[in-house]
Amino acid sequence: MNPARPAGARTAILSVAAVLILAAPPASAQPADAQPRPFPYAVGRTDAVLLPATAGVSLLGDLAAPEPKPLTQAEVASLSPDDVNAFDRVAARSWSESWATASDRSRDALLGAAVLASFAPRVVEGRWREAVTLGVMFAEAALLVEGATYLAKDLTGRRRPWTHNTSLSVEERLALSATDPLDARRSFFSGHASSAFALATLMSTVYTDVHGRTRTSDALWAASLSAAALTAFARVKAGMHYPTDVMAGAAVGVAVGRLVPALHRVDRAPRAYVSAGPAGLTVRIPLGGGAPR
Numbered sequence: 001m002n003p004a005r006p007a008g009a010r011t012a013i014l015s016v017a018a019v020l021i022l023a024a025p026p027a028s029a030q031p032a033d034a035q036p037r038p039f040p041y042a043v044g045r046t047d048a049v050l051l052p053a054t055a056g057v058s059l060l061g062d063l064a065a066p067e068p069k070p071l072t073q074a075e076v077a078s079l080s081p082d083d084v085n086a087f088d089r090v091a092a093r094s095w096s097e098s099w100a101t102a103s104d105r106s107r108d109a110l111l112g113a114a115v116l117a118s119f120a121p122r123v124v125e126g127r128w129r130e131a132v133t134l135g136v137m138f139a140e141a142a143l144l145v146e147g148a149t150y151l152a153k154d155l156t157g158r159r160r161p162w163t164h165n166t167s168l169s170v171e172e173r174l175a176l177s178a179t180d181p182l183d184a185r186r187s188f189f190s191g192h193a194s195s196a197f198a199l200a201t202l203m204s205t206v207y208t209d210v211h212g213r214t215r216t217s218d219a220l221w222a223a224s225l226s227a228a229a230l231t232a233f234a235r236v237k238a239g240m241h242y243p244t245d246v247m248a249g250a251a252v253g254v255a256v257g258r259l260v261p262a263l264h265r266v267d268r269a270p271r272a273y274v275s276a277g278p279a280g281l282t283v284r285i286p287l288g289g290g291a292p293r
Helices: 009-023 045-063 073-078 089-093 097-124 128-156 170-179 191-211 215-237 243-264
Strands: 273-277 280-284
Touching: 045 128, 045 243, 073 170, 097 128, 097 191, 097 215, 128 191, 128 243, 191 215, 191 243, 215 243
Parallel strands: none
Antiparallel strands: 273 280
């Protein structure tokens, strides 16, 4: 196989990584006249349920994995891009190991930026409680994304775009399937997209909640989401995922990246409830923030 090398892919990845690092200064950096903002998150009773639950989802994703079943020669020979819907067909005509590497690097750049923006300042300054709280939040997000991703992959069993790519010979596609028989049927949805968008959203949400809406936070949102979008685009160009795979992964990643911080905010509103007693029926629907707890 001689995959086409994407022009400027390495430059694009390095540029995104540089922007992410520059856009994520230490958490202690504030204007001279700014008042210190209280740390907005806490680990509490919610995590006694949430952490095991996210670990359970991750374990369920592993348990749902079917027995590895390599593609057969007859199956591969029968597949072509025309079998794929028109919207996704572009991925079935793409193949590039270099773009696959680019997707790894852009996702890894996001992980490095998350460490620099979220954990490094707190470790350096000895704010261990905050560092542990963020560690729990990132762990829960990672477990939830991983579990949801692999559960979807193994329940849907969608073949990857390269299995339909007739620019690769039947022998080449069989060789790819033999390397990891299970992976050939794990296209939906994209784990690179879900993890990249979860990292970008969680990191940017945390930074904004801690420092408030600033030009730096806006730049971090723009840079991190651009890196996540580049990761998703690279997976399609690599022939590893369809556009619908990366779109679904992005949606899941953004949802997790917003949900986890919301569940840990100390000022989140109390839950709605309905109760009945001698005095009658009581319905409470909170409209504003609750007291810290």
